[in-house]
Amino acid sequence: MKILVCISNVPDTTTKVRFTDENTKFDSAGIQWIINPWDELAITRALELKEDPNIPVDSITIITVGPIMAEPTMRKALAMGADDAIRIECEPLDAYQVAGQIAEVIKQKDFDIILCGIESSDYNGSAVGGMLSEFLGIPSVSAVSTLEIENGDIHISRDIDGGKELLSVPVPFVGIVQKGIAKEPRIPAMRGIMMARKKPLEVVAAADIKPLTSTVKFETPPPKEPCKLVDAEEVGQLVKLLQNEAKVL
Amino acid sequence: MIFYFENHKNYNMSVLVYTENWDGKFKKLSYELVSYASKVAEMMGSNATAVSIGKVGHEELKKLGDYGATKIIEVSNDSLAQLDNHAYTQVLANIAEKEGSKVVLLAHNNSGKALAPRLSVRLSAGLISGVTALPVAVEPLTVVKKIFSGKAFSSDRVNTSISVLTLSQNSFELIQSGNTAIIESFTPDLDPALIKTNVTQTDKQTGKIILTDAEIVVSGGRGMKSPDNWSPLEELAEMLGGALACSRPVSDEGWRPHEEHTGQTGKIIAPNLYFAVGISGAIQHLAGVSSSKCIVAINTDKDAPIFEAADYGIIGDAQKVLPVLIKEIQAVKSQ
Numbered sequence: 001m002k003i004l005v006c007i008s009n010v011p012d013t014t015t016k017v018r019f020t021d022e023n024t025k026f027d028s029a030g031i032q033w034i035i036n037p038w039d040e041l042a043i044t045r046a047l048e049l050k051e052d053p054n055i056p057v058d059s060i061t062i063i064t065v066g067p068i069m070a071e072p073t074m075r076k077a078l079a080m081g082a083d084d085a086i087r088i089e090c091e092p093l094d095a096y097q098v099a100g101q102i103a104e105v106i107k108q109k110d111f112d113i114i115l116c117g118i119e120s121s122d123y124n125g126s127a128v129g130g131m132l133s134e135f136l137g138i139p140s141v142s143a144v145s146t147l148e149i150e151n152g153d154i155h156i157s158r159d160i161d162g163g164k165e166l167l168s169v170p171v172p173f174v175g176i177v178q179k180g181i182a183k184e185p186r187i188p189a190m191r192g193i194m195m196a197r198k199k200p201l202e203v204v205a206a207a208d209i210k211p212l213t214s215t216v217k218f219e220t221p222p223p224k225e226p227c228k229l230v231d232a233e234e235v236g237q238l239v240k241l242l243q244n245e246a247k248v249l
Numbered sequence: 250m251i252f253y254f255e256n257h258k259n260y261n262m263s264v265l266v267y268t269e270n271w272d273g274k275f276k277k278l279s280y281e282l283v284s285y286a287s288k289v290a291e292m293m294g295s296n297a298t299a300v301s302i303g304k305v306g307h308e309e310l311k312k313l314g315d316y317g318a319t320k321i322i323e324v325s326n327d328s329l330a331q332l333d334n335h336a337y338t339q340v341l342a343n344i345a346e347k348e349g350s351k352v353v354l355l356a357h358n359n360s361g362k363a364l365a366p367r368l369s370v371r372l373s374a375g376l377i378s379g380v381t382a383l384p385v386a387v388e389p390l391t392v393v394k395k396i397f398s399g400k401a402f403s404s405d406r407v408n409t410s411i412s413v414l415t416l417s418q419n420s421f422e423l424i425q426s427g428n429t430a431i432i433e434s435f436t437p438d439l440d441p442a443l444i445k446t447n448v449t450q451t452d453k454q455t456g457k458i459i460l461t462d463a464e465i466v467v468s469g470g471r472g473m474k475s476p477d478n479w480s481p482l483e484e485l486a487e488m489l490g491g492a493l494a495c496s497r498p499v500s501d502e503g504w505r506p507h508e509e510h511t512g513q514t515g516k517i518i519a520p521n522l523y524f525a526v527g528i529s530g531a532i533q534h535l536a537g538v539s540s541s542k543c544i545v546a547i548n549t550d551k552d553a554p555i556f557e558a559a560d561y562g563i564i565g566d567a568q569k570v571l572p573v574l575i576k577e578i579q580a581v582k583s584q
Contacts, residue, residue, distance in 0.1 A: 013513060014532050017400045037514055095376065096369065118362070121513060121536075123396050123403075125378050126357070126415075130334070130366025139445040140334045142363035160332070161358050161461065162271060163453035167331075169446045176363070179514045180507055212375035216391060216404040227546070227556045232565030235573040238545070239581055241561055246543045248465075248522040249489075249581065 001149070001171070003046045003060045004111040006102055006128060007039040007077055008120045009070040019218040026122075026218070033073050037185070038117025040080075042175075044182035045147055046115060047081045055149045059083045063105065065090050065098045071201065078196035079188030085199070090206035093214060095123075099131035100209035106136060112171035113154070118143060118178040129176035139173040145180030262295040263320075265350035267341060268313060269360055270305050272453075276462065277423070278356055280316045284424040285383070285416050286354045287317025292387045293351065298322060299430070300344055302329050302337065307432060314430030316423060322348075323434045328441050331448040332360055338367040340437045345372060347435075350411065352390065357415035358461070365415045375407035381420035381540070398513055398536030418461055419519040420540070458492045460509065465491030466520045468511060468538070469499060472527020472548060473567060476504035481571035482526060488578060494518070496528045512537035526567045530555025547571070 011017075011031045018027040035043070043062065050057040062077045064070050065088045074085045086105060092098045106114065116129030133140030143159040156175065157166050188196070230238040242249045266286035268279045287297040299318040301310060303325065310321050322344055329336060341364065345353050353368055355361035357379045369376035377392050384392045390407040392414065460466065467486040469479060479493075486493050493509055500510035511518050513533040519540035526547045528534060535558050538544065546559035547567050556562045563570055 011397075013398075013536070015397075017397045019401070041514075095366070099366075099370070121398060124394075124398060125376075126362040127366040127369070127376055127378055130363060131370045131376075133334070134338065134367040134370035138335075140363065140367065141446060142334065143359045159359055160451070160453075161269075161360065162459045163451060165331075165448050165452070166450040167446050167448045173445070179510070212369070212373070212409050213377060213405050213407050216406050218396075219393075219402045219404075220400070221402065224558070225560070227559045227562045229556075229562050229564065232563050232570055235563065235570060236577045238561055238563060238574070239577040242522070242543070242545070243581060246522075246560065248543045249578065 001055075001057050001112045002110060003049070003057060003113045003115065004106065005039065005042050005046050005060065005062050005077070005082065006114065006116045006132070007043070007062050007064050007074070008036040008117070008122075009033050009064060009066055009073040010036045010120055010122045013037065013121050017220065019220070023217045023219060024215070033069070035073055035077055036117050036120045038119060038177060040185040041179065041182045042115040042117055042177045043077055043080055043082060044184070044186050045177065047186060048182060049147075049149060056152070061086065061111070063088070063102055065092050065101045067091055074201060075196050076188060078199045078201070079192040080186045081192060083199065085201040087201060087203050088206055089203055093211040095125045095127035095131060096213070097209055097211040099128045099135055101207055102128070103132055103135035104207040104209070105204060114172065114174045116174060116176050118176050129174050133174035136172075136174075139169050140176060141167065141169055141173065142176040144175045144177045147175055147177070147181060262293055262351045263298045263348050264290040264293065264295060264352040264354060265345050265348055266297060266299050266318070266354040267361070267364070268299050268301050269356065270301060270303055270309075273303070273305050274309060275305075275312060278358070278418050278462070279313070280423050281418070281421045282354060282356055282416055283313050283316040283318050285421045287426060288383055288424065289352055289354070289387070292384065295351070296320065298348055298350070300324065300341060302340065310432055311430065314428045315425055317426040317428055318430045319428055321430045321432045323432055324437060325434070326437055326439060328439060328444055331446070332363070333444045333446045334363045334367055336439060336444045337364055338371055339439065339443065341368055342371045343437060344435060345411070353411070353413045355413070355415050357417045361415045365413050369413045372411050372413065373409060374411035374413045375409045376413040377405045377407060378415040379417050380414055381417050395540070399539040417519065417540070419464075458490065460492045460494055460511070460516055461518055463492035463518070464520055465489045465522045466494050466511070466518060466541070467491050467524045467526070468494035468496070468528060469505070469526050470496040470528030471498045472529070473499070474527075478568065479505070481568070481575060485524065485571065485575055485578070488575065488582070491520075496534050525555050525559065526571065528555055529553045530558055
């Protein structure tokens with residue numbers, strides 16, 4: 001079984017977000033880049049499956065659509081334990097372009113399980129996994145919180161609004177994963193980091209896929225009113241404010 | 250009952266809205282979606298058409314008309330009893346094509362996030378997800394959405410003739426317009442072999458308010474010190490008809506179930522009132538709750554970042570403040 005994990009190179013989640021070029025571009029000056037947290041969980045689950053001697057996982061490949069500056073993040077995924085990596089040389093403008101590019105690569109290579117994080121922490125689109133499955137015409141399962149393989153059969157639990165469902169799905173499929181799929185992301189060990197330098201990272205040219213949406217401008221929210229503090233001995237005052245001022249009680 | 254409707258507007262530009270049901274019933278989210286769709290339709294000089302998949306009584310379907318739908322398409326097909334993303338996409342795409350829909354709207358919830366991206370590819374329609382307000386323009390469709398988990402906004406424009414949008418829950422006011430909608434049934438031409446997922450078990454939360462639906466949320470963090478200290482939070486939530494939530498360390502420690510974790514990697518919520526008790530307010534936590542209309546923080550540490558996000562705050566020990574708060578709210582409620 002071959003697993004592909006789609007990863008996105010995103011600014012660290014504690015980043016102060018700024019824009020340049022009259023608010024039309026993200027200001028990447030001084031940004032620390034990380035693997036999108038949900039994608040990191042997907043890699044971790046893929047590694048857990050591969051380590052289980054009862055599960056025949058042959059390889060874990062990671063794929064990113066992005067410029068060369070995404071490579072250190074990809075090396076981190078290799079250091080965690082992925083076997084090889086593919087980078088599609090393209091600066092994507094929307095999720096459609098990302099998914100379309102990845103789909104073109106998948107059509108050339110065979111993968112059984114394709115994993116994507118449920119959203120990226122930068123543009124919060126929640127779109128690439130679903131789009132990818134439709135480009136490929138294969139099943140997708142979203143909001144996946146557990147993924148098990150037993151005798152080659154895939155067993156998944158997914159969140160529905162107000163509950164959970166257990167289901168099975170044949171390969172190939174796209175699993176769109178969320179919290180729960182793996183507990184803690186793997187932290188690469190020194191040995192992993194050394195080995196990652198020698199692992200294959202293939203760069204492929206972009207296919208001719210145009211975005212369907214564009215960003216006109218970015219904005220940052222106006223500064224918030226300061227918090228109104230109520231004395232701990234005057235709790236009744238808080239209740240009055242919630243009732244009469246905020247009108248939420 | 251039969252509904253007659255004279256149509257003077259252009260159905261061929263309709264706004265199509267997918268309204269999910271829960272055991273045959275709609276909930277507030279469904280009406281938020283229809284309210285939003287009918288406003289967008291009004292901006293475009295067209296109509297809102299709602300699609301419902303599964304068994305829903307006509308009295309219930311009619312309620313969608315109250316919020317502005319002029320037509321309701323009822324799809325029932327036994328093979329659609331469970332959500333299969335591929336099959337549902339095909340059905341919704343068929344209807345969108347038949348109706349000549351210019352905009353397809355879904356909820357930004359688990360099923361909407363599963364279906365909207367597939368529909369976008371199927372219809373070659375640009376997708377803007379997680380919108381919280383009406384479009385700023387309809388030609389071309391331009392909508393402002395939150396990015397970086399609420400730390401910024403982007404105005405996004407769809408460059409195709411059809412658009413797919415997903416609407417965040419509890420972000421749009423209900424608008425009652427009192428339309429009477431016509432109900433049409435639609436039998437999809439669906440190849441059963443298309444359905445590859447096989448649902449073997451469904452567990453639904455019963456009796457409890459679903460966290461993402463709750464208008465009031467009471468949330469506890471590590472400052473609660475022990476899972477044994479949760480009863481005042483439970484009491485407060487119950488008294489207010491709210492739901493319980495928690496921060497990530499609390500769910501990671503196993504003090505509370507993972508379903509209650511709110512934050513960047515947990516549930517993203519937007520209640521009217523959010524109590525953050527003993528929660529320091531790490532940026533990842535705020536990412537999940539910053540859309541709350543009103544945040545109340547109770548924390549012993551006056552420098553905790555939660556006070557920067559909160560509207561109201563008390564610097565104090567939760568174990569002492571909560572019992573008084575409960576008593577004070579009780580007094581107000583019983584007036």
